Amino acid sequence: MSDDRDDVPAPGVRKRHLALRSAVIAATALRHGGRVLARRTLARQEPNGSGGLAELVADLGPAFVKGAQLLSTRRDLLAPKWCDAMGGLHDQVRPMSRPQAVKALHRAYPVQREWPFRRFDATAVASGSIACVYRAELHDSTEVAVKLRRPGLHRLIGADLRLVAAGAGLVQRLPAMRRVPAARIVDQVSQAIRRQLDLDLEAQALRTLRANLGDFARLRIPAPIPAACGDGALVMEFVPGLRRFGPDSFTREQRRELVRQVLHAVYRMLFVDGLVHCDMHPGNLYLNPDGNVVLLDAGFVVPLQPRVKRLFAEFFLNMSLGRGPECADVVLRSAEHVPPEADLPGFRAGIVDLVATTAGRRAGDFRLAPFATRLFDLQRRSGVAAAPEFVFPLLSMLVLEGMINEFDVDVDFQAEAIPTLLPALNR
Structure with a gap:
């Protein structure tokens, strides 16, 4: 970076x-x-x-x-x-001022480098916390979107993350939280947020997602244009005619199809490709005039270690099938620390009961946040320290669940994962 x-x-x-x-x-x-x-x-x-x-x-x-x-x-x-x-706040944060945008452009395209645009619209078409997006045209008449990083973010975000880390260190000293790796979790999340400042990494993530998900006919990901990119400027193809990704303008069957397209793409990323997209929210998901889902942002994409990917896949599959003992086994194998005095029979019984109360439930009857809260509470009371790396797939599923519940409360998003999980684990 x-x-x-x-x-x-x-x-x-x-x-x-x-x-x-x-x-x-x-x-x-x-x-x-x-x-x-x-x-x-x-x-x-x-x-x-x-x-x-x-x-x-x-x-x-x-x-x-x-x-x-x-x-x-x-x-x-x-x-x-x-x-x-x-x-x-997804894409309507206050845009950069004109002097801020000029400063960011000067950094991306210094005087010794040729200006790649024939036309550059000074008004942002979208504005997020990390960057603003502008419409432009290259010298060959190609319409592009330019994602321009706000100046001053490294210092500002660095300070905020250090404050959060200090708070996590204090929290971890509390008697009830001493076995929770709060500091490591904050460190993992902080690294991911810092990655979002590096638009070169986002361009690489866009290329990877396009290659991995190219067979999804209803999913489109804009292509980056490396020759036009600069330091803090990501240039990608412009996708015209986009509209908000919301449930109101679709029939029930259309909503079901869209939800499953997004679900299966996320499962492919998680369980096959080992990539976690933690920002699958309405600010990054749009629809083009053909009714296809357009994923515009790949800034918060985190690679999973192969071991973490497999363990998360095993847990999700066993949870989907209602196999509580197997879920407990995965949690213990993935734990960062299991104290010798831990009540493992009691811990396993708690996991079995938790899985039994959630298996087979559809989106309208299942809530991942309370499930995760009960799971973490079982781990905390037993002293079983969860590996911090699992925070990313869980975060991805939490964000995704919010969208699913808005579109189709009848979808069984656990069962929908099985066709992807089984081949992935067999590999």
Whole structure:
């Protein structure tokens, strides 16, 4: 990853920068809290009671925006008004100012390099926490989309992640949390977020996904154009006529087909290719005029180690088939640490009961978040420390489940995985 020199503070000023960042976060929260209080005092708050939430999150910074994006997909866990308030953060974050965009373009295309565009529209067509997207035209008349990284992110996100890591270290000192690898989990997630700053890695992920998922007729992934890319600028083919990926404009059968297309593509990534796409939310999924699903973003794609991929596949298959003892065995084999004094019979019995209550349930009756919470609680009480690498496939499934529940509550997303799981495990 290329580091912006003005984004990375020298070691001597890091503590001062962290203290300043902490003060900014506190001041931002207090300022927005004062606005909410004023609205209530004047009886002018928004009807849904969630006014100002998106503005607060956006002002706090990209690390907070990323968390809110994930939460907004969980309408089964949060009230619709909160999900709606945070939903715009997928691709409607406040765009870069003109000076910021110029600075980012100068870094991507310095004076010694030829300007690759015949036309570049200065107004962003989409705006996320990491980058803004602009429409442009190459010299050969090819229409392209230019994903331009916001300047200053390495330092800002680095500070936020260091604060989160410090908080995780404190949490792990609590008696009830000493056996939970919170610091390692935060480290794994932090590495993934930092990967999103490297648009070269995203271009590589786009090429890999296009090659791996090319046989899915209803799925389209835009191709990157390497010759036009720059430092912090990802140029890809422009896909015209896109519309929001939402359930309202489809029949029930169309929704079922779309859900299964996305499901099977995700299962291929997870269980065959060993790639985890943690951002399969409505801000990255669109429909083209032909009704095909278009996946626009590959920034939050994490490769799985072969061992982690196989163990997760084994657990998911056994969970889908209601095999509780086998699920318990996979959890123990994948654990980072199992203390000698652990009550393994009790732990296995807990896993068997958990799997028995969820096997065969359809999307409308099954919630992955409560399932994961019970699983982690069993591990915590038994002292069985889960491997932090499993946070990514779980995160991917949590985001995906939010979309599934909105489109088709009757889909059995466990059973839908079996045709992909069996050949993958046989290999």
